[in-house]
Amino acid sequence: MVVLGSSAHFHATAPGLFVGIDLGTSGLRLVAVDGSGLAVATASQTWPVAASEQDPAQWLASLEKLWKPLIRELPGPVLAVSATSTSGTVLPTDCKGRPIASAWLYSDRRGSELGARFGIPAGWGLSRWLWWQLQGSTDCRLTHPSDYLLTALGAKVGWTDHTCALKSGYDPAAGKWSLALAAGVPAAQLPAVVRPGTVVGTLAPEWGLGSGVKLVAGCTDGVAGQIASGALAVGQVCLSLGSTLIFKGVSEAKIASADGAVYSHLHPDGRLWLPGAASACGGAILEKFYPREQWEELNGCAEALNRPTGQTAYPLATPGERFPRSGADFAGGLPDVPTEDPHFYAGLLEGVAFVERLGLERLMALGMPVQGALLCVGGGTHSEVWLRIRAAVLGRELQLPAQVQPALGAAILAAAGVWGVGVAQAAARMVRLDRQILPDAALAAAYEAVYRRFLERWGGAG
Known part of the structure; x- marks a missing residue:
């Protein structure tokens, strides 16, 4: 099911727009907001979840399907795009960022026994990556869904953010892939790690928004939801x-x-x-x-x-x-x-x-x-x-934020990347409260x- 929509008003004081992409287990959602956090256009598509793995080509096809109708509605130029996705989901890609197998969702239990030997929870992507090691493919790179989509949009290859990396064996306190390396994952398969909100490339021309649109590293959907809450x-x-x-x-x-x-x-x-x-x-x-x-x-x-x-x-x-x-x-x-x-x-x-x-x-x-x-x-x-x-x-x-979708959190990350400010500072400007109890x-x-x-x-x- 595809749903498109736009807001009735646009904040004329905002010089540009920010697009957030939320890739969930059962669908894809896009939101375009102005610099005050006001949503000016949305698009979404859902699909049935029948297994614990998904075809990344389906994600990209859904993004392409929603993208053109969304950008036609926009009342101003897009400055940046970012994305969020489910924690614990991983997929293998080649040196150009192209998938070489299905993506394994956080609910997939392949590799759970292997992971348990190293104290790795079954829901972590690292458990499934250990299983993948036994399938004989070594010329590949561990990738998260939000990284994959941003790379497909034109970002450079070979990076991830530290929130997605956590359940793939990255130690954010030490700034190292400590657990992944200790479990035997080759260093060549592990991406460089950046902070959410880091600019990682520019949008490719074929996506129809001209030149100079920044692509910004995202985060897990849980962290994106927290960003959207303020x-x-x-x-x-x-x-x-x-x-x-x-x-x-x-x-x-x-x-x-x-x-x-x-x-x-x-x-x-x-x-x-x-x-x-x-x-x-x-x-x-x-x-x-x-x-x-x-x-x-x-x-x-x-x-x-x-x-x-x-x-x-x-x-x-x-x-x-x-x-x-x-x-x-x-x-x-x-x-x-x-x-x-x-x-x-x-x-x-x-x-x-x-x-x-x-x-x-x-x-x-x-x-x-x-x-x-x-x-x-x-x-x-x-x-x-x-x-x-x-x-x-x-x-x-109790305070109720006006909108709390992870897609808004991704849009806030996009804004932080363009403005060159911290994510908390961008959220303070863009998160709106609805009411208090x-x-x-x-x-x-x-x-x-x-x-x-x-x-x-x-x-x-x-």
Whole structure:
């Protein structure tokens, strides 16, 4: 499915536009924004995901299909382009940047046993690259999807950014491919590493935008989403609540947990770190019990209840959790009322908020600073009652950015490359807030006792 669109207004004060490309598992999205972050045109295409590998030619064909209609809509010149893609996905390319095999998604488990010998998680691209070594091809280079697309657009060959490189065996603290080399990957197969926002070439003429359009190194989609949220200063936190719950922060020191559930990307500007973690708890539990078309009515019922409900659920759609609890068989627990009772639905909303608070407290215990309002993104922000519950349980103001797609994060990187400024500085100019949710003091006080009972029930580490 292809979707095209444009905004009704263009910020005339912006001298040029920036294009961000987001290559996801199930589709491609393009956005063109002006220097204030206002989107002036978008284009997207989706495709079914039937396997754990994909043909890079499909990505390029989709980009070509969306590119011409998008640039026809643009009300001004494009200054730069950048791209983002999924973390942990890799593909082999030749010396000219052309694919020589399929791309292996982060969900592919080839090489997981090989990787385990070196302590490499199965979801890391390095595990699949070790498997590729056994297939007999040595004349190749490890490449990430965003690198491939930018190279196809005209960027030089043989580079990657430090966020994509992390799960391919790069140590951003040391600035070396330490883990990849220790696992036996030949140095000749490993690209040079640059910071996101680094200019890596110019757009080729055949893409129809003339000369001088800069191509700028991108990052993983997770980091791009954080850039788009504006959470790039020490103490800022972005909470993404969709099917799962993702925590992203900013710290001066690298933060990690012994089990790997918490790890840190190097900040796009260097010096700082972006600690993060992910919980399996989230909106998926709502889909398990209720069709989406009922959610608006259920939210209304939950709004009408006296809250707190008193429930202390740790709601998981399926067994298995990594953070803030840990255990492959950990199944959590549901509200102890019938599913048709409005207190069950409201108890699920509260349970996710309790897990969210527990996650923040665990990250703070590891040394991650949390200061001021929390930036909230994801599908969970569409529920007003859930936002109020979360604000009360967390005891903090929630701020909702106007748009948080990874494609916007890529566009911000493009702008940083052209302006010659840090990514945080570019984001400060281009990220817009939609609204704020203040915690209700009385409700926050009422939730304290319930949260203490939640901790007594679920606060253990295992």
